[in-house]
Amino acid sequence: RDASQNEAVVRKYLKDHYFFFHADIPGASAVAAPPMDDPLEILQVAQFAAAYSRAWKIGIHAVDVYYVRGEQVSKQPPSGQYLAKGSFMVYGRREYVRHIRLELAVGCRRDGDVYRAVAAPPKSAPLLAERYVVVTPGNREKGKLAKELAEKWGGCPVDEIVAALPGPSRISEEGRGAPMPWEEVEQIFATW
Known part of the structure; x- marks a missing residue:
C-alpha cells in the first residue's frame, strides 16, 4: 500500500509466470498472484488491487486495472531514466479489466x-x-x-x-x- 510494500511484494512474491496487477492510476498497490484462467478469479484480484489504489482515497468509484506476467515487470528503467522507490517498468502488452467497482x-x-x-x-x-x-x-x-x-x-x-x-x-x-x-x-x- 506504499512504495516499500510494493517493492517487497514484487521482490518476495512475484515470479516470472505469476500475474502482476495494478490499478491504472498513479499511487496504486502492486498485487502479485499465481497464474489463473478463471475470469471470476481475475476479476476478484483486480478488485482487490483497485481497492488499495489512490482512487479510493480521492473518492473515485470505478477504475481500470491491468495485469501482466511477472517477467514483464522490471526495476530497470530505459537508459537515462530513473524509477522512484515502489515504481516499476512494465514492458509488453497489458491485459485490462475495465471499470472495476471499488468495494x-x-x-x-x-x-x-x-x-x-x-x-x-x-x-x-x-x-x-x-x-x-x-x-x-x-x-x-x-x-x-x-x-x-x-x-x-x-x-x-x-x-x-x-x-x-x-x-x-x-x-x-x-x-x-x-x-x-x-x-x-x-x-x-x-x-x-
Whole structure:
C-alpha cells in the first residue's frame, strides 16, 4: 500500500509466470498472484488491487486495472531514466479489466484465542470471516469506522481493522460467513 510494500511484494512474491496487477492510476498497490484462467478469479484480484489504489482515497468509484506476467515487470528503467522507490517498468502488452467497482469486504475471524481482521473481495469474505462489512469509498474516517466495527464484532484489534480499510469508507452491506480453518488459508498462501 506504499512504495516499500510494493517493492517487497514484487521482490518476495512475484515470479516470472505469476500475474502482476495494478490499478491504472498513479499511487496504486502492486498485487502479485499465481497464474489463473478463471475470469471470476481475475476479476476478484483486480478488485482487490483497485481497492488499495489512490482512487479510493480521492473518492473515485470505478477504475481500470491491468495485469501482466511477472517477467514483464522490471526495476530497470530505459537508459537515462530513473524509477522512484515502489515504481516499476512494465514492458509488453497489458491485459485490462475495465471499470472495476471499488468495494472491499473487511471482516473479523476468530481462530482459537486469536482474533484477526481480514480484507478480501466481497465474494471471498464468507470464506474468510465470521462477520464482515462491504465498504465503498465514502466519508467515514478509517479510525472511527474501525473503532465502531471492533466494538460491534468484539475482540478484533482496532489497529488491524484500520490497516485493512483502504481509506475513508461507507458500509454498503453487512454479512456473516463460515470461514475455512486458518491452517487452510496458510496452506493456500504457502504455495505462493
